[in-house]
Amino acid sequence: xxxxxxxxxxxxxxxxxxxxxxxxxxxxxxxxxxxxxxxxxxxxxxxxxxxxxxxxxxxxxxxxxxxxxxxxxxxxxxxxxxxxxxxxxxxxxxxxxxxxxxxxxxxxxxxxxxxxxxxxxxxxxxxxxxxxxxxxxxxxxxxxxxxxxxxxxxxxxxxxxxxxxxxxxxxxxxxxxxxxxxxxxxxxxxxxxxxxxxxxxxxxxxxxxxxxxxxxxxxxxxxxxxxxxxxxxxxxxxxxxxxxxxxxxxxxxxxxxxxxxxxxxxxxxxxxxxxxxxxxxxxxxxxxxxxxxxxxxxxxxxxxxxxxxxxxxxxxxxxxxxxxxxxxxxxxxxxxx
Amino acid sequence: xxxxxxxxxxxxxxxxxxxxxxxxxxxxxxxxxxxxxxxxxxxxxxxxxxxxxxxxxxxxxxxxxxxxxxxxxxxxxxxxxxxxxxxxxxxxxxxxxxxxxxxxxxxxxxxxxxxxxxxxxxxxxxxxxxxxxxxxxxxxxxxxxxxxxxxxxxxxxxxxxxxxxxxxxxxxxxxxxxxxxxxxxxxxxxxxxxxxxxxxxxxxxxxxxxxxxxxxxxxxxxxxxxxxxxxxxxxxxxxxxxxxxxxxxxxxxxxxxxxxxxxxxxxxxxxxxxxxxxxxxxxxxxxxxxxxxxxxxxxxxxxxxxxxxxxxxxxxxxxxxxxxxxxxxxxxxxxxx
DNA sequence: ATGGAAGAATCAAACGTTTTCATTTACTTT
DNA sequence: AAAGTAAATGAAAACGTTTGATTCTTCCAT
Numbered sequence: 001x002x003x004x005x006x007x008x009x010x011x012x013x014x015x016x017x018x019x020x021x022x023x024x025x026x027x028x029x030x031x032x033x034x035x036x037x038x039x040x041x042x043x044x045x046x047x048x049x050x051x052x053x054x055x056x057x058x059x060x061x062x063x064x065x066x067x068x069x070x071x072x073x074x075x076x077x078x079x080x081x082x083x084x085x086x087x088x089x090x091x092x093x094x095x096x097x098x099x100x101x102x103x104x105x106x107x108x109x110x111x112x113x114x115x116x117x118x119x120x121x122x123x124x125x126x127x128x129x130x131x132x133x134x135x136x137x138x139x140x141x142x143x144x145x146x147x148x149x150x151x152x153x154x155x156x157x158x159x160x161x162x163x164x165x166x167x168x169x170x171x172x173x174x175x176x177x178x179x180x181x182x183x184x185x186x187x188x189x190x191x192x193x194x195x196x197x198x199x200x201x202x203x204x205x206x207x208x209x210x211x212x213x214x215x216x217x218x219x220x221x222x223x224x225x226x227x228x229x230x231x232x233x234x235x236x237x238x239x240x241x242x243x244x245x246x247x248x249x250x251x252x253x254x255x256x257x258x259x260x261x262x263x264x265x266x267x268x269x270x271x272x273x274x275x276x277x278x279x280x281x282x283x284x285x286x287x288x289x290x291x292x293x294x295x296x297x298x299x300x301x302x303x304x305x306x307x308x309x310x311x312x313x314x315x316x317x318x319x320x321x322x323x324x325x326x327x328x329x330x331x332x333x334x335x336x337x
Numbered sequence: 338x339x340x341x342x343x344x345x346x347x348x349x350x351x352x353x354x355x356x357x358x359x360x361x362x363x364x365x366x367x368x369x370x371x372x373x374x375x376x377x378x379x380x381x382x383x384x385x386x387x388x389x390x391x392x393x394x395x396x397x398x399x400x401x402x403x404x405x406x407x408x409x410x411x412x413x414x415x416x417x418x419x420x421x422x423x424x425x426x427x428x429x430x431x432x433x434x435x436x437x438x439x440x441x442x443x444x445x446x447x448x449x450x451x452x453x454x455x456x457x458x459x460x461x462x463x464x465x466x467x468x469x470x471x472x473x474x475x476x477x478x479x480x481x482x483x484x485x486x487x488x489x490x491x492x493x494x495x496x497x498x499x500x501x502x503x504x505x506x507x508x509x510x511x512x513x514x515x516x517x518x519x520x521x522x523x524x525x526x527x528x529x530x531x532x533x534x535x536x537x538x539x540x541x542x543x544x545x546x547x548x549x550x551x552x553x554x555x556x557x558x559x560x561x562x563x564x565x566x567x568x569x570x571x572x573x574x575x576x577x578x579x580x581x582x583x584x585x586x587x588x589x590x591x592x593x594x595x596x597x598x599x600x601x602x603x604x605x606x607x608x609x610x611x612x613x614x615x616x617x618x619x620x621x622x623x624x625x626x627x628x629x630x631x632x633x634x635x636x637x638x639x640x641x642x643x644x645x646x647x648x649x650x651x652x653x654x655x656x657x658x659x660x661x662x663x664x665x666x667x668x669x670x671x672x673x674x
Numbered sequence: 675a676t677g678g679a680a681g682a683a684t685c686a687a688a689c690g691t692t693t694t695c696a697t698t699t700a701c702t703t704t
Numbered sequence: 705a706a707a708g709t710a711a712a713t714g715a716a717a718a719c720g721t722t723t724g725a726t727t728c729t730t731c732c733a734t
Contacts, residue, residue, distance in 0.1 A: 001721090002721065002722055002723085003683095003722090003723095006722090008722085008723085009682085009683095009723090010681070010682070011682070011683080012681090012682060012683085015682085015683075027470070029438070029441055029442055029474075030442060030720080030721070031374070031442065031444060031719085031720050031721065032439075032442040032443045032444065032721095033370050033373050033374045033379070033443070033444050033719085033720075033721085034374055034689085034719070034720035034721035034722090035720080035721050035722075036370050036689095036721090037368070037370045037371055037374060037688095037689045037690070037691090037719090037720080037721075038688070038689050038720090038721055038722050038723085039689090039721085039722070040689080042370070044443075051399075052389075052395040052398055052399055052402070053395050053396060053399050053612070055392060055395075055612070057395075058389045058390050058392075058394075058395055059390060061389055061414070061416075062388075062389055062390050062416065062418070065389070065414075065416050074413055074414075074415070074439060074443070075413065075414045076411055076412065076413065076414070077398070077402075077411075077412045077413070077414040078411070079398075079399070079402050081399070101366070102369075102411060104366055105366055105367060105368065105369040106369045106370070106381075106411070107368060107369065107370050133364065137366075220615075220616055249616050252618065253616070253618060256618050275390070275392070276613065276616060278557075279557055279586050279590070279613060279617070280616070280617065280618070281589065281590060281593050281617070281618055338691095339691070339692055339693085340692095340712095340713090343692085345692085345693085346693095346711095346712085346713095347710095347711060347712070348711095348712070348713085349711085349712060349713090352712080352713080367690080367691070368689085368690050368691065369691090370689085370690075370691085371689070371690035371691035371692085371719085372690080372691050372692070373691090373719095374689090374690080374691070374692095374718095374719045374720070374721090375690085375691055375692050375693085375718070375719050376691085376692070376719085377719075
């Protein structure tokens with residue numbers, strides 16, 4: 001029966017017909033569990049991410065899916081968000097560990113980790129150990145994150161050039177007083193963006209002001225808060241570079257409420273290029289992390305790791321500046337009252 | 338060994354210790370495939386949806402996950418979108434069938450269908466047949482969709498009261514000239530919204546204008562197109578009810594470009610309450626479909642279907658009007674030039 | 675016609691669990 | 705102390721597939 005389904009051996013036409021007839025008659029469908037048990041491959045890939053509700057992730061998921069689908073993979077979705085948001089991300093982290101275990105128990109062919117603890121600037125030794133341990137059993141691929149030491153496989157967007165692109169764009173427009181707001185200093189991606197930001201500023205002979213460097217969130221709400229802080233300062237920037245699009249939206253909303261017009265009074269650039277970015281009024285200038293491409297690359301790389309059992313080298317994808325409507329030369333009154 | 342892992346039988350302390358030591362030593366992890374093969378349950382739920390990139394779906398996914406997680410389920414994500422968008426949704430439909438097959442082969446404990454063909458106003462007999470066939474093998478739950486005849490299990494938001502809420506809100510504000518734009522007439526959810534819209538209009542003695550009823554898309558782009566059509570008309574509405582938030586955003590952008598202020602010149606209400614809705618400027622008045630609640634309910638119901646093997650009755654969740662900033666009395670110049 | 679080879683069909687083992695049943699060991703009670 | 709009961713352990717079957725080995729046909733060539 002197996003032979004006729006999979007054409008794995010020659011079989012006389014008479015018997016083949018007999019079998020196929022039975023298959024149709026009983027609506028037979030093979031049991032993938034049993035097959036996987038024997039073949040030691042499941043065609044399943046686990047993807048662990050912090051929060052499916054963050055529009056950033058569906059985008060890369062989409063790329064992953066597109067590339068992996070025709071290779072015959074299906075996805076386990078492991079959302080680690082702690083929905084009963086008591087602000088305790090500890091719970092999220094234990095969930096991450098749990099899922100790691102579940103996935104290897106379910107014998108997935110590969111695991112993709114996306115965000116969460118792998119984004120920490122200083123990941124705990126415990127986590128590193130854990131992931132290394134899992135790596136021994138199943139190929140693991142990190143997207144937009146890193147873990148020190150162990151030569152992990154990763155594909156990621158080049159945060160540094162992304163931040164440089166954005167900063168330089170603002171400078172070329174004529175801005176000299178630029179703020180950076182958003183993110184968390186203890187996360188590696190934020191850190192890279194900040195570092196690249198100050199580097200680019202200094203390269204252009206511009207000063208970065210400590211009091212214009214605000215972090216503490218990736219959300220719209222935090223964006224509003226950041227702008228309000230900025231508004232309370234004696235000296236104010238004419239442009240702000242936001243750690244991601246969501247906080248850019250927040251900044252924009254708060255600016256609007258304060259009677260400031262974007263980009264006339266204040267230039268704004270975001271980061272990520274989530275769908276939001278092109279839907280706001282005015283549309284947001286941002287740097288695209290090419291989530292979709294990152295996803296596709298990841299799927300491809302993981303597939304190689306699974307089949308060739310070979311550690312391919314990491315892939316870095318180059319971000320792209322998307323100039324839309326939220327940036328302009330510093331013509332207006334700026335943030336100055 | 339199985340006994341000590343699962344505490345399924347009394348075991349002497351000495352041997353228990355011996356076993357646990359070995360487990361730790363060899364980092365033993367059980368094979369979920371083998372277990373599932375024997376127990377005939379996998380703890381896996383398949384969810385089929387059209388496009389993870391549409392912010393509507395992550396929201397319900399999140400609710401699903403939250404409720405199902407602590408019951409020990411994990412999710413298969415089956416995105417049926419045809420990413421090489423040649424506009425051919427036929428491909429999407431065959432993918433839907435494919436996934437249905439894959440999921441039963443993988444022995445999932447249950448299947449959740451979300452959008453796609455189950456939203457068609459007139460589903461093909463072929464589809465109905467297919468789903469009925471699958472239902473014989475594994476519990477299937479439809480979210481926000483229906484299939485005729487066969488007493489399918491479903492949980493859904495009450496589109497009719499949602500549309501009524503929105504329409505009545507506009508009317509209460511004093512609007513008499515209201516347009517309805519967006520969606521597809523051949524989809525059941527659009528149809529219900531339309532029907533409820535005209536019913537509510539007529540109940541208030543208001544006339545609905547054929548030329549103000551536009552359909553043909555759920556996207557931002559289509560929203561822009563709709564408004565532009567409206568602008569070209571000799572007589573224009575003072576408010577428009579959009580089939581979903583995305584087209585409302587589109588309408589808002591097009592209005593903005595045409596120099597119209599929302600809500601001063603034009604009132605706008607959306608549908609769905611996706612995260613976008615509260616991030617736009619002005620924030621969008623909309624009706625919340627309670628995606629998250631729908632998701633939670635679905636997870637709960639499916640769990641009952643799986644364990645109790647009982648066909649629970651359908652669940653309907655009541656939408657809620659969220660009044661924000663995009664609606665106001667028809668004070669402005671309206672759309673009239 | 676017999677031997678052999680190639681083709682077709684059938685058998686059996688293996689994948690890693692769980693559970694039942696039987697067997698052995700330990701404990702309690704009269 | 706013996707018997708009976710309870711606890712602990714061991715062995716084996718089953719879940720549904722795949723594949724390598726084995727047997728059985730069939731046919732061709734010597």
